[in-house]
Each structure stands twice: as C-alpha cells, then as structure tokens.
Amino acid sequence: MKKLGIYIIAAASCLFSSCLDTELYTTIPVDDFFKTESDAQAYLNGVYGGFRDRSARCYIPAGEYAYQMLNEVAGANLIFGPGAQKGNQLMMEKAEWGVDFYVTSSLWMDLYMGISRTNIGIDNLRKQAPTPAIERFIAETRVIRAFFYADLVYLYGDVPFITTSHFDLMSKPGRTSKDEVIKFCIDEIKDAMDKLPDSYPAKDYGRFTKWGAKAKLCKIYLEAKMWKECAEIANEIITQSPHRLIADYSKLWGVENEKNAEFLFVIPSLPPRYQHSAYAAHFQPADFLNPDGTVIGWDYYRATWDFYDSFDPADKRRADLLTSYEAKVKGEIVVKEVGHGVGEGPIPNKFPMDPAHIDWTEGTDIVLLRLADIILARAEALNELNGPSQEAVDLINKIRERAFGNAEHNLKLADYPSKDALRAAILQERSWELFLEGYNRMDLIRHGVYIETMKKKGSTNVSTNHLLLPIPQSELNMNPNLTQNPY
Known part of the structure; x- marks a missing residue:
C-alpha cells in the first residue's frame, strides 16, 4: 500500500x-x-x-x-476447462x-x-x-x-x-x-x-443495508466457529428481515430476476466494459451457440463429473450443469455431448447469458450474500451447538423443498444420529446450493476435510501448508x- x-x-x-x-x-x-x-x-x-x-x-x-x-x-467441484489447461491453472486447481x-x-x-x-x-x-x-x-x-x-x-x-x-x-x-x-x-x-x-x-x-451488514457478520461468525452468535444473528435475519427465499430456483439467477428478495448484498452489473459481469463467456465452450446466435465462449471452467453425479436426478439444481449443448460448427448447428477428457466436464450454466449482453460483457448481478446461505449457516451452527435437531433439519429442508419442488426428498432427523452425520449433510447441501458463489474452499477448510477432498480431486502434494x-x-x-x- x-x-x-x-x-x-x-x-x-x-x-x-x-x-x-x-x-x-x-x-x-x-x-x-x-x-x-x-x-x-x-x-x-x-x-x-x-x-x-x-x-x-x-x-x-x-x-x-x-x-x-x-x-x-x-475447491472440490470446479476445474479449469479446455480453454485454460496450463501449468499455472492446474497448480491452482489442485491447491x-x-x-x-x-x-x-x-x-x-x-x-x-x-x-x-x-x-x-x-x-x-x-x-x-x-x-x-x-x-x-x-x-x-x-x-x-x-x-x-x-x-x-x-x-x-x-x-x-x-x-x-x-x-x-x-x-x-x-x-x-x-x-x-x-x-x-x-x-x-x-x-x-x-x-x-x-x-x-x-x-x-x-x-x-442493515440486513446485508448482518449477513456478512453472520458469515464471519460462521468462519470463526462462533456458533451461538452465528445462530442468533442468522435467526434474526431469517425471521425479522424483509428477505425471503424465491420460490423457483431456476428463476433466481437470470437478469430478469435481479433485485429479488433473496439477495442480501450484490454487485450490480451492466454492459459494456467496466460495469459488467462476464459469467457466460468464461463457462461456455468456444462453439457454444447462444439463443441470439452469438458464439463467444472461452471454455475457462467446467464442473467435475463427480459433482454432477452427486446430485439426485430429481434435483432442479443439477439442470445448471449441461451435459450437452447446441454448437455452431462450420455454419451448421449440431448438438454436442460433453466428454470426459482432460479439462472436460459438465458446463456450468447457473448464470444464463444476459439477452442484452454486448459481446462478452453482461448485466448479470454478482451475488455476494443471499438468504439461502444464511439459512444453512444457522442449521450448521445449531448442529455444532447441540447436535442434530428437528429445527436444523427443517432449515435444510427449506432449501431442499425448493430444489426438488416438493417435500418428498426432505431429510429425516432419525437418519442423522450424530453431529458428524448431520455436519456432512450440511456441507453437501452447501456444495449443491452455493456452487460458484465463492464458498466451497472455505467450507471444506472449516469442516476439516480440505486436504482429503483435494486428494480425491487428484492433488498429490496438497498439505496443511495450502490452507493459506x-x-x-x-x-x-x-x-x-x-x-x-x-x-
């Protein structure tokens, strides 16, 4: 400085x-x-x-x-795609x-x-x-x-x-x-x-706002493992703020739903450059055909197949990972299947292309804090304080009912007899719900499973030295x- x-x-x-x-x-x-x-x-x-x-x-x-x-x-679920398969990136991908x-x-x-x-x-x-x-x-x-x-x-x-x-x-x-x-x-x-x-x-x-500030404080308490404080302020946000979960998860991320009630703090965006976001260009393959006929992708990131396979097929959130796509090849429109080669994996489509995009710049707002995260934070804090409880399970099920569109896939308290069992379920739910929102690595570190998770991803040299x-x-x-x- x-x-x-x-x-x-x-x-x-x-x-x-x-x-x-x-x-x-x-x-x-x-x-x-x-x-x-x-x-x-x-x-x-x-x-x-x-x-x-x-x-x-x-x-x-x-x-x-x-x-x-x-x-x-x-973290566990994202890799560099075919457009970014270089030494430096691979070092980062494996921590x-x-x-x-x-x-x-x-x-x-x-x-x-x-x-x-x-x-x-x-x-x-x-x-x-x-x-x-x-x-x-x-x-x-x-x-x-x-x-x-x-x-x-x-x-x-x-x-x-x-x-x-x-x-x-x-x-x-x-x-x-x-x-x-x-x-x-x-x-x-x-x-x-x-x-x-x-x-x-x-x-x-x-x-x-006051509620955005309290949400960041909740997240700080969560990372500091100040469970009582985290549970209390999360409950205040959930019960007293004007924020609520959006009913349809599939409509949460497009530009048409910005300023919605679930978001607690965002970075507003607007094309062209310097005010923009650039989600789609980084995630789309180079031949990915957008609805307006444009092809702009850099194929910079892909999800892992292990992450895709971890979803229940009935989970609507899995639809954000594309296993096939329309491509424009030599002037022809063809459907291409996603492969399993180096750097290949499902294409993240959580943030769909802004219809008003200008080249690769978009107006899709960047969400830094939202209510679903706070709900899961309270569930985690309650479990750490007192072990599995019906309230903690009910909080997780608020997220799951939206993800599945019904209560048929809700968790049952009887299936989680220990703090460790429910902790693992919360971590998994966070990975599904908050994918690409910037929390996975921190969640894994907080839960004490970062090293073993990165080894499963393919890292051979990761150690406690890589926690910072x-x-x-x-x-x-x-x-x-x-x-x-x-x-």
Whole structure:
C-alpha cells in the first residue's frame, strides 16, 4: 500500500447506470474534496468500486484472480476447462501452489487497495458535520472495510493491519494476528449495522443495508466457529428481515430476476466494459451457440463429473450443469455431448447469458450474500451447538423443498444420529446450493476435510501448508518485518 498523504485516489466506478453513478476521479487534493454530501457520496461510490472495478477486481467472478473463483476452482467441484489447461491453472486447481503462486499478488493488492479507499473515506467523512447522510456513509464504509479485511485474513492468515489513511509506508508493519483482525471486523459491523436502513430506493440498489451488514457478520461468525452468535444473528435475519427465499430456483439467477428478495448484498452489473459481469463467456465452450446466435465462449471452467453425479436426478439444481449443448460448427448447428477428457466436464450454466449482453460483457448481478446461505449457516451452527435437531433439519429442508419442488426428498432427523452425520449433510447441501458463489474452499477448510477432498480431486502434494496463500514475494522484499506463511 502507498502512503496517500494529502491526495485521494478514488477510482469511483459506476456500479449501475441508475445507482451509485459517479464520475471517474484520479487524484484530488483533500482540500478540494469532501466539502458537501454529494462529494462524500461520490467518494463512497468509489469505495464500493473496490468490489468490482478494473483496478480492484477481486469480486468479479471471471478470471482466477477473483476471490470467488479461487475459492471454487481450488475447491472440490470446479476445474479449469479446455480453454485454460496450463501449468499455472492446474497448480491452482489442485491447491498445490508454492511461494511464487501467480494469483497471490493480485488478490493481496486488490484487497489492500479496497481497504486503503475505506480508510481515506472514513478519516475524511469524520471531518464533516455529522448529518444523518454522513453518518450512514461512514457506517457503509466501515462495513465494507470489515468485509475486505475478513476476506483478506481468510486467504493469508495474519496480515498487516492498517485502519488510518495517515499511514507511513516506511514504518514497515508486521503481521497482526487473524483473531485480532476478525475481532475488529465483528466490532466494526456490530457498531455500524444499525445505522444503516432496512432497504434503499431503487436508485441506490447495491448499497449495504442493515440486513446485508448482518449477513456478512453472520458469515464471519460462521468462519470463526462462533456458533451461538452465528445462530442468533442468522435467526434474526431469517425471521425479522424483509428477505425471503424465491420460490423457483431456476428463476433466481437470470437478469430478469435481479433485485429479488433473496439477495442480501450484490454487485450490480451492466454492459459494456467496466460495469459488467462476464459469467457466460468464461463457462461456455468456444462453439457454444447462444439463443441470439452469438458464439463467444472461452471454455475457462467446467464442473467435475463427480459433482454432477452427486446430485439426485430429481434435483432442479443439477439442470445448471449441461451435459450437452447446441454448437455452431462450420455454419451448421449440431448438438454436442460433453466428454470426459482432460479439462472436460459438465458446463456450468447457473448464470444464463444476459439477452442484452454486448459481446462478452453482461448485466448479470454478482451475488455476494443471499438468504439461502444464511439459512444453512444457522442449521450448521445449531448442529455444532447441540447436535442434530428437528429445527436444523427443517432449515435444510427449506432449501431442499425448493430444489426438488416438493417435500418428498426432505431429510429425516432419525437418519442423522450424530453431529458428524448431520455436519456432512450440511456441507453437501452447501456444495449443491452455493456452487460458484465463492464458498466451497472455505467450507471444506472449516469442516476439516480440505486436504482429503483435494486428494480425491487428484492433488498429490496438497498439505496443511495450502490452507493459506503465500504472502507475495514483492511485499516480503519491501518489508523485512513481514514473514512468509509455511511452504
């Protein structure tokens, strides 16, 4: 991170054409900024840009530099497809990275860039008269900073911990313990969340509400194994928030259903470039024919056949994995079956092509927090606290009834006599329900089965050393007070 002194660097990217809309600022002296609420909101939009813009791209599920894709492809169920069968990618797919892991520096820099923006924003917003709007802007920024820091320690463990914009790079900070950083994140969100509204008007879609903040806090509790706190806040979200499960799972992911009641926090998207998502291009084979006649796929990712085979055939979620597709070959339209060769597997189609796509850019919103995840988090926390219970099973069955369209495939408490048995069922349900949403690797680590799972996937060198990413070598070269993770 750079010492930003008297300048604000605010890559204030637009998140949606009708909301969070800003100009793109470069370097602006502090004395010329933060003078009005509109100035403050313009900067806050740039803080939100830390989730998605070109200089801080870590939450745009596309290339492997995205936080979500690392947690999926270095998990159980996703592999690199025929369009990405290279040495570096295969190392990542099997979680066998070393100190020179090529994704490490990108995620580190992107997350710290986002944190730097929040520190600048908080320090300068606190200098303004405390109007209700300014107080809300500060609360939003504190939640975002906690979001970034929590995800940073999930990747790297102990990290340099900086909460001020008046940071001197020459101080060469060492690593602060993960537990201390997580405690900070919890305290920040708890203090900020009730200063946020229950909802926003449509023009402000994509900002953190009180319930979005509580959902991130729930997820932090889950990863920290703070089961009582996780169960309580999950119950509050489930029973008191305006959020509910969408009845038809198949209609959850298309652009026609954005702004739905299940989503707690999203990154709004819109083509063309710099405001877009790019799901379909990464998942579709190079000859995949879209309904509008276009062929744009890069064939970057595939699901594993083992994952496909784990689904009950009656589970509607399996339909998101294509085993055949229409292709355009030499001008002819043919149906092609998916093979079993190197890099081949079912084609993820959870996020269908945006009909209004422009080339490979789409307007499909990127979902970071949704209610189904929170429901399963409460089920897990209840099981860890007290063992199998009817309430925990009922929570899982809320998800399963939607997935199957009836109650015929519901779990029965009598079939899960032990905590271990229900824990395994919850982990499996999470893998089916939350595929491609960026949680699989973390779920496996939390459940203590990551190493054995990656060995089943084909890894021969994975070890406990791969539970964290290496600290970027460039950071170690500049800062002798940093130490490397074990490798």
